[in-house]
Amino acid sequence: MKAPGGSDAAKRRAGEHAADTVSDGDVVGLGTGSTAAHAIRALGRAVDAGLDVRGVATSYAARDLAREVGVPLTDLAAVERIDVAIDGADQVSDDLALIKGGGAAHAREKVVDAAADRFVVVADPSKETATLDRPVPVEVLPDARATVRRAVRDHGGTPTLRTAERKDGPVVTDNGNLVLDCAFGPITAPESLATDLATVPGVVAHGLFVGLADAVHVGHADGVRVRTTD
Numbered sequence: 001m002k003a004p005g006g007s008d009a010a011k012r013r014a015g016e017h018a019a020d021t022v023s024d025g026d027v028v029g030l031g032t033g034s035t036a037a038h039a040i041r042a043l044g045r046a047v048d049a050g051l052d053v054r055g056v057a058t059s060y061a062a063r064d065l066a067r068e069v070g071v072p073l074t075d076l077a078a079v080e081r082i083d084v085a086i087d088g089a090d091q092v093s094d095d096l097a098l099i100k101g102g103g104a105a106h107a108r109e110k111v112v113d114a115a116a117d118r119f120v121v122v123a124d125p126s127k128e129t130a131t132l133d134r135p136v137p138v139e140v141l142p143d144a145r146a147t148v149r150r151a152v153r154d155h156g157g158t159p160t161l162r163t164a165e166r167k168d169g170p171v172v173t174d175n176g177n178l179v180l181d182c183a184f185g186p187i188t189a190p191e192s193l194a195t196d197l198a199t200v201p202g203v204v205a206h207g208l209f210v211g212l213a214d215a216v217h218v219g220h221a222d223g224v225r226v227r228t229t230d
């Protein structure tokens with residue numbers, strides 16, 4: 001479930017600013033979504049200008065874009081660590097907890113973002129909130145959708161199977177799974193909800209990213225504000 005709106009100029013400023021922090025020789029996690037796409041395009045231009053990096057894509061979409069703009073790719077399965085990951089978010093709280101998965105790519109995004117020495121989030125101001133309150137995307141094994149739905153309800157959530165306007169039936173992720181968007185209202189204890197969801201059998205990955213982001217680059221009309229946990 002995509003977060004509404006957000007100015008493309010602000011997204012571009014954030015993406016380009018984060019791409020500027022990549023160093024020669026880095027293995028770079030390439031996030032998914034319209035804001036991370038600006039970072040990938042900026043990296044493509046930097047590669048044209050001589051920067052030596054290898055990208056690790058978080059989705060088919062990120063991989064296709066990286067190929068199109070000339071960012072050399074390596075396989076996630078071939079790397080043990082990543083220097084920096086640049087990825088978008090659907091919501092960012094005051095303490096840099098995130099909701100991700102608007103593009104249903106959060107399972108692979110979590111592996112890549114968590115493996116990075118530096119995880120840089122790119123966002124526009126519409127993503128900022130004091131307390132997370134958007135539905136949390138939960139990727140589930142298809143056959144576990146009913147049991148996971150019940151477990152989500154037991155944890156106080158309201159699950160909705162994700163569908164797409166231009167497809168009959170449910171959205172199927174890059175990993176062949178389904179997504180339940182789970183509304184919990186304001187999430188005042190994201191860490192404990194994250195643990196609860198992660199331990200439900202059949203959950204492949206959920207979109208709460210707690211304690212992972214090192215910095216958030218927020219694009220504004222007049223520049224970029226960098227937020228950190230310090």
Ligand SMILES: O=C(CO)[C@H](O)[C@H](O)COP(=O)(O)O
Pocket residue numbers: 002003006031032033034035036087088089090099100101102103104105106109
């Ligand atoms: O988590 C994601 C994909 O699974 C995206 O990073 C998130 O949806 C933000 O996308 P956008 O930059 O287009 O607003």
